[in-house]
Amino acid sequence: MKITRIYEDAMKSCVICNSCRYCEGLCAVFPAMEKKRVFNLQDMDYLANLCHNCSECFYDCQYAPPHEFNVSIPAQFAALRQQSYKKYAFPNFLSFIFEKNAFISALLLVVLFFAGFYLAFAGKNSQSGDFFDIMPYTYMTSLFSIVGILVLIALIVGIVKYAKAIELKNVSFSAFIQTLKDALSLKYLGGHKNEGCTYPNETRSNVRKIFHHLTAYGFIFCFIATSLGAFYHHFLHIYAPYDLTQFPKLFGFIGGIFLCIGTLGLLILKLKADKKLIDKESVGMDYVFILMLFIVSFTGLLLMFFRESEYLAALLWLHLSCILTFFILLPYSKFVHMFYRFTALLKYNTEEEQH
Amino acid sequence: MQTKEFDVIVIGGGNAALCAAISAKEENKNLKVAILESSPKEWRGGNSQHTRNLRSMHDAPTDVLTDAYSEDEFFDDVFKVTKGQTNEEYARFVISHTPQAVEFAKKHGVRFQPSMRGTLHLGRTNAFFLGGGKSLVNAYFTTAKKLGIEIFYEFEALDLIFEADACKEALVLDKKNNQEVKFRAKVFIIASGGFESNLEWLEEAWGEKARNFIIRGTKFNQGKMLKALQKNKAQIIGDPTQGHMVAIDARTPKYDGGIASRVDCVSLGIVVNKDAQRFYDEGEDFWPKRYAIWGRLVANQEEQIAYSITDSKVQSCYMPSLFPPIVTNSIEELAQKMKLDEKKLKQTIDEYNQSVVAGQFNHTIQDNCFTKGLKIEKTHWALKIDTPPFYCYPLRPGVTFTYMGVKVDKTARVYKDDGSLFENLFAAGEIMAGNILTQGYVAGFGMSIGTVFGRLAGENAVKVMKGLK
Numbered sequence: 141m142k143i144t145r146i147y148e149d150a151m152k153s154c155v156i157c158n159s160c161r162y163c164e165g166l167c168a169v170f171p172a173m174e175k176k177r178v179f180n181l182q183d184m185d186y187l188a189n190l191c192h193n194c195s196e197c198f199y200d201c202q203y204a205p206p207h208e209f210n211v212s213i214p215a216q217f218a219a220l221r222q223q224s225y226k227k228y229a230f231p232n233f234l235s236f237i238f239e240k241n242a243f244i245s246a247l248l249l250v251v252l253f254f255a256g257f258y259l260a261f262a263g264k265n266s267q268s269g270d271f272f273d274i275m276p277y278t279y280m281t282s283l284f285s286i287v288g289i290l291v292l293i294a295l296i297v298g299i300v301k302y303a304k305a306i307e308l309k310n311v312s313f314s315a316f317i318q319t320l321k322d323a324l325s326l327k328y329l330g331g332h333k334n335e336g337c338t339y340p341n342e343t344r345s346n347v348r349k350i351f352h353h354l355t356a357y358g359f360i361f362c363f364i365a366t367s368l369g370a371f372y373h374h375f376l377h378i379y380a381p382y383d384l385t386q387f388p389k390l391f392g393f394i395g396g397i398f399l400c401i402g403t404l405g406l407l408i409l410k411l412k413a414d415k416k417l418i419d420k421e422s423v424g425m426d427y428v429f430i431l432m433l434f435i436v437s438f439t440g441l442l443l444m445f446f447r448e449s450e451y452l453a454a455l456l457w458l459h460l461s462c463i464l465t466f467f468i469l470l471p472y473s474k475f476v477h478m479f480y481r482f483t484a485l486l487k488y489n490t491e492e493e494q495h
Numbered sequence: 496m497q498t499k500e501f502d503v504i505v506i507g508g509g510n511a512a513l514c515a516a517i518s519a520k521e522e523n524k525n526l527k528v529a530i531l532e533s534s535p536k537e538w539r540g541g542n543s544q545h546t547r548n549l550r551s552m553h554d555a556p557t558d559v560l561t562d563a564y565s566e567d568e569f570f571d572d573v574f575k576v577t578k579g580q581t582n583e584e585y586a587r588f589v590i591s592h593t594p595q596a597v598e599f600a601k602k603h604g605v606r607f608q609p610s611m612r613g614t615l616h617l618g619r620t621n622a623f624f625l626g627g628g629k630s631l632v633n634a635y636f637t638t639a640k641k642l643g644i645e646i647f648y649e650f651e652a653l654d655l656i657f658e659a660d661a662c663k664e665a666l667v668l669d670k671k672n673n674q675e676v677k678f679r680a681k682v683f684i685i686a687s688g689g690f691e692s693n694l695e696w697l698e699e700a701w702g703e704k705a706r707n708f709i710i711r712g713t714k715f716n717q718g719k720m721l722k723a724l725q726k727n728k729a730q731i732i733g734d735p736t737q738g739h740m741v742a743i744d745a746r747t748p749k750y751d752g753g754i755a756s757r758v759d760c761v762s763l764g765i766v767v768n769k770d771a772q773r774f775y776d777e778g779e780d781f782w783p784k785r786y787a788i789w790g791r792l793v794a795n796q797e798e799q800i801a802y803s804i805t806d807s808k809v810q811s812c813y814m815p816s817l818f819p820p821i822v823t824n825s826i827e828e829l830a831q832k833m834k835l836d837e838k839k840l841k842q843t844i845d846e847y848n849q850s851v852v853a854g855q856f857n858h859t860i861q862d863n864c865f866t867k868g869l870k871i872e873k874t875h876w877a878l879k880i881d882t883p884p885f886y887c888y889p890l891r892p893g894v895t896f897t898y899m900g901v902k903v904d905k906t907a908r909v910y911k912d913d914g915s916l917f918e919n920l921f922a923a924g925e926i927m928a929g930n931i932l933t934q935g936y937v938a939g940f941g942m943s944i945g946t947v948f949g950r951l952a953g954e955n956a957v958k959v960m961k962g963l964k
Contacts (some may be wrong), residue, residue, distance in 0.1 A: 155817065156755050159754075160755045161814075162627025164608070165608040165625045178677070197626070199626075200626030201627075202628070208748060335606075419542070
């Protein structure tokens with residue numbers, strides 16, 4: 141009942157947007173909207189994920205509350221995005237568990253994993269700072285590989301379901317490249333002529349884009365670091381721990397710092413954001429995701445600094461517990477927005493090309 | 496009673512008021528400038544928040560305008576739409592200042608859409624605000640705040656107090672605290688809009704008809720300053736029934752329906768009144784002229800209502816609108832739903848259909864589809880209404896703004912009714928637009944007038960102030 145209402149409200153707003161069109165130059169959402177005369181549920185899932193929640197259209201809207209038309213694209217689309225993440229997530233039941241009790245579920249998982257590691261490896265430590273003295277190599281890699289593969293499958297199924305629902309088809313190479321560029325540069329978060337968007341409040345700034353970039357690129361750097369680590373280990377037979385002149389460490393260190401600053405920044409911005417622009421229901425899930433990402437990167441950095449201390453084992457268990465929890469959360473968290481947004485943008489650029 | 500002192504007081508919070516306040520402050524940064532906006536912050540900006548573009552002449556393509564649009568062509572457009580009821584000297588004066596108006600807007604944070612996107616056929620004559628008029632208003636308020644202009648929200652000017660030829664103070668209602676405050680200043684700029692939101696006043700002018708009018712814009716344009724000026728012997732110009740009136744969807748709320756309330760399909764079908772009769776050539780012209788005439792046409796029909804009827808053939812030729820059309824599979828059913836006489840409607844449509852001369856339908860130009868033999872012909876886009884489903888939009892007059900106002904000179908100073916000038920009183924925007932237009936309208940010209948005269952009012956107010964004791 142409530143979900144129907146969320147969709148109905150957003151569709152009503154879209155009809156009003158479509159007959160007004162004052163915002164058509166703001167971002168991709170409005171030209172995409174203009175291609176439709178009637179909206180169905182899938183259209184809404186597409187449009188909602190094309191939206192960056194930058195709030196320009198809210199402040200510019202003559203029909204925004206207190207107007208009785210109550211057009212509030214940022215808040216209404218945020219609610220829809222939340223629905224769409226849930227709707228296409230796989231396996232679906234897990235998304236409901238995390239949706240209802242995001243904080244508690246995440247915390248519980250961290251505690252459980254930590255307890256498990258403790259029970260399995262209590263008493264082990266390392267003077268040299270070698271993780272594998274604490275947790276055997278095969279154990280660590282097989283655990284993470286299994287969880288990683290399961291998570292990857294869940295993610296892919298969800299994304300394919302979404303792409304099918306919004307009818308993404310006939311993608312050309314050029315549209316793909318364009319989308320990649322738009323996504324990597326966060327084109328639409330820069331507002332008009334890169335003057336920034338009205339987030340977290342009416343004053344225009346690029347601050348969110350900067351924090352988002354730090355977060356996204358920090359994540360990519362950490363991913364590269366991990367992959368490089370594996371590559372060094374298996375093919376170059378250069379084993380951890382690495383020092384700062386070596387690429388795995390360098391990427392990991394920079395990525396970790398980027399992630400810490402970026403996620404903290406996004407968290408603060410979220411707290412400061414104009415309450416009119418936020419969908420209260422999706423806030424909990426968003427916080428948990430950003431917080432987890434922060435904790436993962438922060439414990440990673442701690443691990444690096446206290447490598448040669450007596451806390452190494454505990455820190456390692458904590459860091460790995462957080463990463464595992466984070467992994468499990470991924471398909472059901474804000475993390476998927478990256479793929480949904482990309483897919484939506486891909487559809488947009490494809491349609492623009494054919495237009 | 497509390498008294499506040501300023502150098503310049505601007506009454507109003509729309510485009511003209513903001514341009515005036517910003518210009519005055521930039522003319523002399525040391526001046527204390529205040530803006531009195533009668534609405535709460537969320538509703539600020541008067542009718543400017545509902546606007547979309549500014550009409551501007553230009554000799555060559557710019558970043559926001561395509562091709563070229565000469566002063567003469569611009570004037571011709573104004574002349575045509577107003578049926579010659581325009582003051583050529585003043586109109587050309589405004590038109591020649593429009594290029595600077597766009598530059599002024601850009602310089603003060605207003606963003607325009609690149610000329611190539613969107614409603615292309617207008618990109619030549621009108622510069623579109625990115626995000627619309629509310630975005631423009633927001634940009635100007637931000638600039639005003641940065642410049643140190645004091646902004647008073649929910650302060651409604653009620654009256655003006657004069658000594659000889661000079662305005663001494665404004666009596667203002669602080670709505671939040673429900674108390675009256677005196678605002679004294681050396682110069683006053685009135686940019687508080689027209690009186691279209693004042694239903695009693697509309698009824699005085701139009702009679703009972705006005706009860707069925709819908710106000711497309713803000714509910715805050717109550718015309719209190721116009722009344723005060725009238726009382727204090729300012730020279731009033733214009734007819735209270737003249738203004739901009741558009742045929743809008745009859746289901747629109749009483750206030751602030753804005754752009755989304757317009758019905759775009761009038762020229763594609765036929766329009767009948769309560770008696771199921773056509774009453775005007777729907778194919779006479781299209782955008783933007785059509786919008787300017789149909790409001791008044793509907794206002795003069797019985798019960799101020801009309802019905803725009805099309806069939807499924809032209810569905811994709813017009814802009815979707817806020818309210819869904821009423822859709823039926825037969826004319827009889829349509830008549831029932833609209834509470835029209837079935838036989839009469841059938842007869843009107845049959846007669847119309849029989850008179851349609853086959854031609855090449857093209858809704859983007861004045862095509863060669865017309866009727867022959869009707870009392871009121873349809874001269875373009877005449878297609879038979881014969882392919883169900885049938886679509887219908889009920890129409891009502893939507894008042895956008897009024898033209899009755901005060902006479903000003905070319906420095907925006909207000910005339911007294913004896914032909915002399917007030918010492919320190921200026922006017923800009925809708926309250927003096929009647930100096931240029933007395934009927935009809937071309938899109939975006941109101942914002943041109945507001946920007947040009949707003950700036951003049953601000954600059955000249957400061958110049959005049961230097962000469963005052």
